[in-house]
Amino acid sequence: MNRIKLKLQENKKLLSIYFTAGFPNLNDTVPILQALQENGVDMVEIGLPFSDPLADGPTIQASSTRALHNGMTSDKLFGQLKDIRKTVHIPLIIMGYFNPVMQYGVERFCQKCREIGIDGLIIPDLPVDVYEENYKPLFEQYGLANIFLITPQTSEARIRFIDSVSDGFIYMVSSASVTGAKGTFGAEQKQYFERIAKLDLKNPQIVGFGISNRETFAQATKQAKGAIIGSAFIKFLEENGLEKIGAFVSDIR
Amino acid sequence: MSYHVNEKGYYGEFGGAYIPEMLYPNVAELREQYLSVMLQPDFQSEFRALLRDYVGRPTPLYFAKRLSEKYNTKIYLKREDLCHTGAHKVNNTIGQILMAQRLGKTRIIAETGAGQHGVATATVCALMGLQCIVYMGEIDIERQAPNVARMKMLGAEVRPAKSGSRTLKDATNEAIRDWINNPVDTHYIIGSVVGPHPYPDMVARFQSVISEEIKYQLLETEGRDIPDYVIACVGGGSNAAGAFYHFLDDERVHLIAVEAAGKGIDTGESAATSVLGKTGIIHGSKTLLMQTPDGQITEPYSISAGLDYPGVGPMHAHLFRSRRAEFISITDDQAMQWGLELSKTEGIIPAIESAHAFAVLDEKKFKPTDVVVINLSGRGDKDLNTYIKYFNF
Numbered sequence: 001m002n003r004i005k006l007k008l009q010e011n012k013k014l015l016s017i018y019f020t021a022g023f024p025n026l027n028d029t030v031p032i033l034q035a036l037q038e039n040g041v042d043m044v045e046i047g048l049p050f051s052d053p054l055a056d057g058p059t060i061q062a063s064s065t066r067a068l069h070n071g072m073t074s075d076k077l078f079g080q081l082k083d084i085r086k087t088v089h090i091p092l093i094i095m096g097y098f099n100p101v102m103q104y105g106v107e108r109f110c111q112k113c114r115e116i117g118i119d120g121l122i123i124p125d126l127p128v129d130v131y132e133e134n135y136k137p138l139f140e141q142y143g144l145a146n147i148f149l150i151t152p153q154t155s156e157a158r159i160r161f162i163d164s165v166s167d168g169f170i171y172m173v174s175s176a177s178v179t180g181a182k183g184t185f186g187a188e189q190k191q192y193f194e195r196i197a198k199l200d201l202k203n204p205q206i207v208g209f210g211i212s213n214r215e216t217f218a219q220a221t222k223q224a225k226g227a228i229i230g231s232a233f234i235k236f237l238e239e240n241g242l243e244k245i246g247a248f249v250s251d252i253r
Numbered sequence: 254m255s256y257h258v259n260e261k262g263y264y265g266e267f268g269g270a271y272i273p274e275m276l277y278p279n280v281a282e283l284r285e286q287y288l289s290v291m292l293q294p295d296f297q298s299e300f301r302a303l304l305r306d307y308v309g310r311p312t313p314l315y316f317a318k319r320l321s322e323k324y325n326t327k328i329y330l331k332r333e334d335l336c337h338t339g340a341h342k343v344n345n346t347i348g349q350i351l352m353a354q355r356l357g358k359t360r361i362i363a364e365t366g367a368g369q370h371g372v373a374t375a376t377v378c379a380l381m382g383l384q385c386i387v388y389m390g391e392i393d394i395e396r397q398a399p400n401v402a403r404m405k406m407l408g409a410e411v412r413p414a415k416s417g418s419r420t421l422k423d424a425t426n427e428a429i430r431d432w433i434n435n436p437v438d439t440h441y442i443i444g445s446v447v448g449p450h451p452y453p454d455m456v457a458r459f460q461s462v463i464s465e466e467i468k469y470q471l472l473e474t475e476g477r478d479i480p481d482y483v484i485a486c487v488g489g490g491s492n493a494a495g496a497f498y499h500f501l502d503d504e505r506v507h508l509i510a511v512e513a514a515g516k517g518i519d520t521g522e523s524a525a526t527s528v529l530g531k532t533g534i535i536h537g538s539k540t541l542l543m544q545t546p547d548g549q550i551t552e553p554y555s556i557s558a559g560l561d562y563p564g565v566g567p568m569h570a571h572l573f574r575s576r577r578a579e580f581i582s583i584t585d586d587q588a589m590q591w592g593l594e595l596s597k598t599e600g601i602i603p604a605i606e607s608a609h610a611f612a613v614l615d616e617k618k619f620k621p622t623d624v625v626v627i628n629l630s631g632r633g634d635k636d637l638n639t640y641i642k643y644f645n646f
Contacts, residue, residue: 050548050549051417051549051550051551052417052422052423052426052535052536052550053426054272054273054426054429054430054433054536054537055273055275055430055433057430058416061416061417062416065416065417068549073547074547074548075547097534098271098534099533099534099535099544099548099550100547100548100549101548102532102533102534102548103531103533103544103546103547103548104547104548124273124274125271125272125273125534125537126271127270127271127272127274127277128274130269130271148274149273149274149275150274151274151275151277151278151436153275153277153278153436153437154274154277154278155278158277173274173275176275176433176434176435176436176437177275177433177434178275178430178433178434
């Protein structure tokens with residue numbers, strides 16, 4: 001059984017952190033991963049930067065631009081992660097847009113992920129129907145969980161379909177929006193969280209987008225299995241560098 | 254072989270809808286409804302009436318006598334430059350604003366590069382009394398001040414795209430992000446045959462009025478409803494899609510798509526996607542696009558802002574790959590000379606985009622009996638500053 005599934009069986013709410021590889025500096029990837037593990041983070045999404053990140057707000061856009069400017073590429077990221085499993089044992093997921101994966105070669109990309117010990121992929125602009133038709137066998141062959149998103153606008157029928165093809169967790173986008181912090185969650189979000197919880201899906205849900213602090217983490221994980229923090233962590237890195245990652249994590253839970 | 258979109262939204266291997274889940278409900282709603290809405294009699298009659306009374310259609314198919322004598326062939330100009338707002342772009346925005354109304358949308362967003370599509374969108378929003386927000390790259394806002402002013406006069410809000418290279422592709426990203434943030438009340442009017450299915454097909458259908466008119470106009474003047482050649486410039490490819498549309502399945506008609514070579518194919522400052530592009534994903538569509546080996550989308554260059562796009566629509570990628578259309582690249586200098594040439598020979602100052610299409614007359618040999626239709630997609634008023642600088646008028 002892969003690391004994601006084992007982690008999901010633990011009896012606690014999971015804290016997952018997203019960061020953009022190559023930000024703030026090209027070679028920060030491994031130190032950031034080690035620091036996150038040391039401070040008790042349960043799972044990490046490693047962002048493969050893209051020039052045109054459609055689903056991201058200004059913070060992640062800017063970190064992607066900077067990472068690319070620093071020289072990050074798919075090859076460099078795989079190089080940095082070559083020996084990561086010697087020191088880091090929590091589940092690792094690569095999150096990136098489809099074009100760089102396609103140019104690398106989808107199979108070659110999957111193969112590389114398996115070699116390194118990556119547990120899953122999140123590719124927001126690879127639609128579930130295209131995945132089903134063309135790529136599912138590849139992902140399975142290389143033991144990679146493909147994580148799909150749902151939003152407050154996703155119909156119940158489609159949520160059930162996504163649940164049926166998912167194998168790991170469902171990435172629950174908190175509101176109709178791009179990534180980025182927005183303060184707290186209102187009644188609309190709470191209702192949405194409750195509605196999804198009642199669907200009794202096969203895959204646990206982890207909430208992302210708009211989670212920035214202890215309060216929003218607690219709100220998001222009232223029903224869901226865990227939550228993902230991205231933009232707020234990137235802002236923190238920008239302001240504080242890598243040394244104080246422990247303080248960031250202990251402020252969340 | 255079919256050159257039209259299939260039921261899954263593809264042209265050959267190109268097209269589809271590579272969109273994040275956040276956009277799925279919006280795009281699915283449009284995909285499920287666009288054809289039935291477009292085919293409703295009341296939609297068609299309203300669309301046709303506005304094209305006639307507001308846009309000024311049909312636009313003339315003008316026999317360019319002096320140009321024809323000079324090149325010893327029969328050259329016709331499809332005068333899209335005479336459309337209201339100065340280019341073919343308004344054919345699509347009229348169609349899409351009617352679509353938005355039928356779908357119950359109250360807020361309109363659009364992207365624009367040079368500002369032509371932004372102006373065409375602001376115009377129809379004013380016409381229908383709908384809120385209009387146009388995203389435009391910060392750099393384009395600086396270099397296209399008159400069009401920014403026009404949009405503001407028409408009541409639109411122009412929002413600067415400050416991310417990435419701050420030009421058309423980034424304005425498109427910002428418009429898509431806006432749509433993600435406003436999934437219920439907003440319709441996104443894309444300006445070209447790009448983006449996720451059904452946009453390329455919907456925009457091509459709205460622009461297809463161009464070739465529909467060419468057919469019956471040629472029948473009147475030449476006694477046959479097909480030309481030997483149709484020539485059109487391609488950025489994203491909306492005017493070419495409209496000019497080719499009704500001839501796609503008739504292989505007797507040679508289709509020529511003209512891309513901007515910029516300063517030259519090998520200079521690193523070019524927008525010739527068919528030569529420099531590779532298959533990839535841009536703005537939700539699988540198509541040919543200019544990118545680094547690592548899959549990062551690169552910044553194109555052309556003196557003409559309307560051709561300055563790093564991809565082409567999926568229909569054009571398919572026409573290129575299947576060799577149904579011939580693709581020719583024309584440099585800035587060739588296009589600028591033709592801007593002057595057409596002005597002096599026929600008394601028509603073309604948009605620099607359209608001037609690229611005319612330069613094919615120097616690249617290819619035509620027979621005296623050939624009927625050559627050049628789509629004159631826009632007029633040159635908006636480009637006066639560029640012409641002035643280039644020629645030191």
